[in-house]
Amino acid sequence: MEALRIETDNFHGKKVKIRYLGTGRFEKVDISDEKGNIIYYLQKDISPLSSAEDFKIPRREYFSGEKKPKRVYRGWKNSFIEFSRKLAKFKKIPVQEELYDLAKELRISRKYAEIYAEYYRKLFIE
Numbered sequence: 001m002e003a004l005r006i007e008t009d010n011f012h013g014k015k016v017k018i019r020y021l022g023t024g025r026f027e028k029v030d031i032s033d034e035k036g037n038i039i040y041y042l043q044k045d046i047s048p049l050s051s052a053e054d055f056k057i058p059r060r061e062y063f064s065g066e067k068k069p070k071r072v073y074r075g076w077k078n079s080f081i082e083f084s085r086k087l088a089k090f091k092k093i094p095v096q097e098e099l100y101d102l103a104k105e106l107r108i109s110r111k112y113a114e115i116y117a118e119y120y121r122k123l124f125i126e
Contacts, residue, residue: 001021001023002022004021006019007020009084014033014123026044031081038065039063041061043062044059054076055075058073058074059075059079060072063119063123071115080119080120083116084124087117100113
């Protein structure tokens with residue numbers, strides 16, 4: 001898959017590379033660590049639907065080589081990437097109420113905010 005865009009970021013002192021991949025439109029996004037290991041990826045199902053119907057196409061989020069997706073949703077929604085960018089602005093992982101406020105801001109359920117916070121902690125803090 002061709003890289004449509006590559007960004008770098010810093011999550012609590014850990015440098016990451018975020019690659020947006022596809023063949024003309026977004027099909028996959030991944031995050032790799034400083035060693036180049038893919039630690040997270042978001043894959044959009046291949047579909048004949050037009051970009052106007054993109055909201056119908058499922059996306060699946062995977063962490064660190066897991067075979068089962070951690071989250072499945074349809075259309076453009078905030079993912080672990082947007083959550084991580086917001087979380088990186090805190091000096092430490094926020095308390096539960098702040099996490100819920102962040103989830104509300106990003107329109108992510110509390111359940112996934114807790115899951116994302118745990119993965120963020122494992123990947124970038126511990």
